[in-house]
Amino acid sequence: MDNQHSPSHHQFWTLLSKKLAKEANPEELQELQFILLKNPDLHHQADMLAEMWQQEAKTNRLEDEAVYMRHIMKHKDEFFVEENNEDIHDVETATDENHGFFHSFFRSKRLTIFSFALFIMLVTGAIYLFTQKGNVDLVAEQAISSIVTKNGSRTKIVLPDGSQVWLNAGSNLDYNNSTFNKELREVSLNGEAYFDVTKNPEKPFIIHTKKMDIKVLGTVFNVRSYRDEKIAEASLIKGSIEVTLKDRKDQKIILKPNEKISISNEEPKTEKKPEKITSVKAAPARIPQFEVNDLKPNPTYNIIGEIAWTQNKLFFEDETLEDIGLMIERWFGKKVTIANESLKNVHYTGNFENETLEEVLLSLKLSKSFNFRIGNDNVVIY
């Protein structure tokens, strides 16, 4: 090693640089090999530097999304357009197939709503009644804001207190305009949403779902509570949240960052008519089962499954085709039927971002085969 400054050493660093930067031609690569053969002591450094070179930067997708939101909001005139309320109901997800529509929307500059290809229906000012006797005071008329996403579309909203909510497909989030942010910040959720709650210890933020209430002071987390799914979950990214199960109000469960709570979403008896989420009656005798687990990124894809959807990823890890069917139904907005019972319990793992429905199914089929047929508004797997 005493000849660190010799010409061949100087040449070594130049060649190694070129190799790592993918700028080296075949002769240069060969020359580098030759120098390494003559100087085995350089191997270690070359290997370590190559290893370091391959490291990918740590990314914080959540922060990136937040910055993107700020960017869009700052230039909202270029991305949003005004729209009359009557037409909003027919707005659907803009996909490649309806570019024309998307296009004309921009040209007309009449869009109200956020539109990174995801649309929402905003029904503000609708009058609802809270009709249950239980825990919520009966107020005659209240202005409820209800944000609804259809299957196949997702959206992001900013609540009056500045908290941000990403609402996944097939979900709705309600809050009372006149009381929200007065003493409490209360919302009701059916479906799945990712919350980034503005910190305000004086006004706790409470999310009511069918099976649990979640109280937060300021934090980032994901709640999944679809009425048609067996399990409801809350996953905490940062901060802390306090979960109260509807069926055992005396017990509070505190989640720490990177933990999730899963609880059974099933009723002792089958429900006949759909109830408003806030109207679920307190404490039947049955005790729901729940468990708290750590959130772990999937080692292959390096994403946390619970929040993959906020990054526009359709991700599932070792889930049954039956559950995946429900996810696909919401993601693509087509009714999924599994006609062959034996397929329902087959497990799959997958990660999709821009793939079409057909590509997703073809890809799943590769690991364990099935047949499928895609119709205009439905999919049959058999």
Add this chain to the structure above:
Amino acid sequence: MKRLEDISLLGERIANDDQLAYRQLFIHFYNNLFRFVMGFTRSKELTEEIVSDVFINVWRRRKSIEEIKNLKLYLYVSAKNITFNYLKKLHRENLADLDAVEIEPEDPFSDPGAAMITREMNSKLRTAINSLPPRCKLIFKLIKEDGLTYKETAQLLNISESTVDNQLSIALKKIGGAIRFIFRHN
């Protein structure tokens, strides 16, 4: 950061008003552009504003996006120009200098455990990278982290390709030297 193979495809989609493609472009380049600009401005707020300007310009000009041959290089050049304009407006031209730039490189190993790297080695590497001269560190960042080619780096910084070549080998030699030290003492 992974190379975005189909960046020109993204450009085409953006030209067709595709906001999903725009979002992808934004998320892909934001961080690296941010750290590039931050090296000159040293202000987070100003940097966020500048990078936001870079992207909104792309959106405003999306109809003529295909005239841009190298969209990636365009983003960097545009970031540099906007930055230098801001600095001029703020009478801080002294910061628009490659020999004064303060780049904060990423951790050499984001997950040392997984790569079987000792904490000590990771910190030696970080120290070595941090003590590179400003211009050298900037070139190292642009090539390693941002994946620019020698040619793109040279165009962006208005220097010759052989300077880029030279500076990068100086950087690797210094960083390699730090590892050799540890290796011999183990």
